[in-house]
Amino acid sequence: MKRKIAVFTGxxxxxxMLKPILKEIALNKxxxxxxxxxxxHLDKKFGRTIGEIKGDxxxxxxKVDITSTGDSLFDTTQAIGKGIISLGKLLKMLKPxxxxxxADRFESFAALIASTQMGIPTAHAEGGDITEGGALDDMxxxxxxxxxxxxxxxxADASQxxxxxxxxxxxxxxxxYPGVDLIKAGDFTPxxxxxxxxxxxxxxxxxxxxxxSIATQADEALKQIDPVIQAMRKLAHENIHIIMTFPNxxxxxxxxxxxxxxxxxxxxxxxxxxxVGRRNYYGLLNICGRVGRGVCVGNSSSGIKDxxxxxxxxxxxxxxxxxxxxxxxxxxxxxxxxxxYHAIKKCLFDTSFRKHCSNCRNPYGKGDVGKRIxxxxxxxxxxxxxxxxxxTY
Numbered sequence: 304m305k306r307k308i309a310v311f312t313g314x315x316x317x318x319x320m321l322k323p324i325l326k327e328i329a330l331n332k333x334x335x336x337x338x339x340x341x342x343x344h345l346d347k348k349f350g351r352t353i354g355e356i357k358g359d360x361x362x363x364x365x366k367v368d369i370t371s372t373g374d375s376l377f378d379t380t381q382a383i384g385k386g387i388i389s390l391g392k393l394l395k396m397l398k399p400x401x402x403x404x405x406a407d408r409f410e411s412f413a414a415l416i417a418s419t420q421m422g423i424p425t426a427h428a429e430g431g432d433i434t435e436g437g438a439l440d441d442m443x444x445x446x447x448x449x450x451x452x453x454x455x456x457x458x459a460d461a462s463q464x465x466x467x468x469x470x471x472x473x474x475x476x477x478x479x480y481p482g483v484d485l486i487k488a489g490d491f492t493p494x495x496x497x498x499x500x501x502x503x504x505x506x507x508x509x510x511x512x513x514x515x516s517i518a519t520q521a522d523e524a525l526k527q528i529d530p531v532i533q534a535m536r537k538l539a540h541e542n543i544h545i546i547m548t549f550p551n552x553x554x555x556x557x558x559x560x561x562x563x564x565x566x567x568x569x570x571x572x573x574x575x576x577x578x579v580g581r582r583n584y585y586g587l588l589n590i591c592g593r594v595g596r597g598v599c600v601g602n603s604s605s606g607i608k609d610x611x612x613x614x615x616x617x618x619x620x621x622x623x624x625x626x627x628x629x630x631x632x633x634x635x636x637x638x639x640x641x642x643x644y645h646a647i648k649k650c651l652f653d654t655s656f657r658k659h660c661s662n663c664r665n666p667y668g669k670g671d672v673g674k675r676i677x678x679x680x681x682x683x684x685x686x687x688x689x690x691x692x693x694x695t696y
Contacts, residue, residue: 305335308680309399309418311390313342313369313410314551315352316605319581320428321405323484323673325361333681337364337397341386342410343552346370348560350549350578365393369410374557376518379409386413394421401680404451405429407444409553419450424689426680427451428481431461431468433626434604452689455676457608457667458628469694478675479668482605485585486612487670492586494594500583501546501574503590508543508651509597510535511587513605516555517623524555525562526638527621531601532566533640538647539572546587547575591615592661598650600643607633614661616650618643628667632660 308328312318328336340363344353356363369386371378394402394417402418402425404411418425430448434440448454448465456462457480465475485491497503514531516524535545547563550556567575579587584605591597592615599606599615602623610617611630619635620643634650636642649656683689 305333306400306680306685307337307398308334309337309339309364309394309397309402309423311339311341311402311404311411311414312356313340313344313414314408315343315350315355315578315581316551316603317405317408317411318344318352318356319485319584320481321403322359322490322581323481323488324403324428324676325673327673327677328680329361331677331681334677336361337399338362339365339367339390339393339397339414341367341369341390341414342408343370346552348552348557348577352578352580355580355582364397367393369413371552371554374554375521376554379518379554383409383413383416386410387417390414390417391421394418394423399423400685401426401683403428403680404447407432407434407440407447408551409443412443412447415447415450419452422690424452424683424685425450426453426455426676428455428676429457429461430454431456431464432458432628433464434624435622435626452692453679453683455672455679460628466695469696471693471695476675476679478679479670479672480608481672482609483612483665483668483670484673485581486609490582490585491589492582494586494590497583497586497590501579501587503544503595505590505595509587509591509595510538510543510545510647510651511584511591511597511599512545512547513550513601513603514559514620515550515602515623516553516559517602517621518554521553521555521558524558528559528562530638530640530643531620532563534643534647535573536566536570537640537644539570542572543651545573546579547573548579548584549575549577585609585613588613588615596651596657598647600647608667611663611665611667614663616657616660618646618650630665631663
């Protein structure tokens with residue numbers, strides 16, 4: 304009998320990382336998947352990206368509403384509580400043998416609380432990383448690691464960090480970053496299609512910008528996005544093509560969305576999208592790094608983890624990704640329009656820096672993550688020892 308692997312996704316970025324894993328589970332004759340879709344995938348304000356999942360051909364076993372009704376940390380706590388209850392009911396019905404969640408989102412946190420408290424063996428991907436910049440990511444990620452029974456990390460530093468946190472080494476597998484699987488396989492929109500759909504002129508520089516709110520600084524969201532928009536508008540008036548996407552559905556995110564909508568109006572060369580979709584996003588990074596001349600800008604983890612595989616320069620704004628392992632293609636800036644502007648210009652026009660970026664070492668592995676995780680999920684013994692955790696310190 305096949306092992307049933309329930310897989311949770313609540314966000315566009317995390318779904319992209321789960322895709323190669325889902326694909327390998329589906330191909331594995333000893334496994335079957337039960338895909339649970341939630342969060343921003345079901346929220347029209349944030350792109351309702353469930354369409355992308357269906358377009359990829361994955362069967363959805365259940366939908367769970369964990370959308371935050373407002374724009375504050377109080378609303379986030381309400382969503383987590385609601386999500387735990389709803390997910391508990393769905394997991395009771397699905398009866399999976401193993402449960403897989405990714406990263407550090409509040410939706411995934413709710414999912415992992417539900418599964419571990421029901422005694423379901425739970426695997427957590429991307430634990431052990433560090434982001435010290437004021438987001439709740441670190442606290443949530445480490446709490447998820449302490450609850451999870453298996454760990455799939457993206458790098459050796461993260462694995463050692465989990466050991467120092469008291470996790471038993473046999474539970475930890477350094478598998479790499481799943482996004483590299485997709486990039487290695489060329490699983491992204493080709494340049495000619497993007498040129499048509501996004502009206503891109505490959506002879507012009509391109510800026511791909513995503514700025515998220517920081518949950519613990521939600522009241523600072525407008526102050527933080529304002530210099531970013533100033534820099535984007537200035538660059539747009541210099542005939543540089545700007546593509547901005549909306550932030551995640553975190554506290555403060557709606558305020559950023561409203562500001563982008565208002566201040567991007569009637570600005571030539573500046574296009575705004577709720578979500579471009581994972582395949583288009585990777586395709587745009589490919590243009591920025593390999594095909595044309597571009598740069599990734601903002602404070603998304605993608606700017607740190609995905610760009611090295613494309614040889615794409617990145618400008619990381621603010622402290623949201625502080626402490627995260629990164630390659631040599633990254634320039635850090637504060638919330639200052641001139642500083643952001645000059646960093647972007649360096650990434651676009653400094654030939655030696657761009658060459659340096661194209662040859663930089665990627666600290667997140669070389670791919671085949673989906674196959675590795677699928678194999679582990681097939682072979683791990685489903686024993687009492689797996690769900691009864693011990694601390695090593």
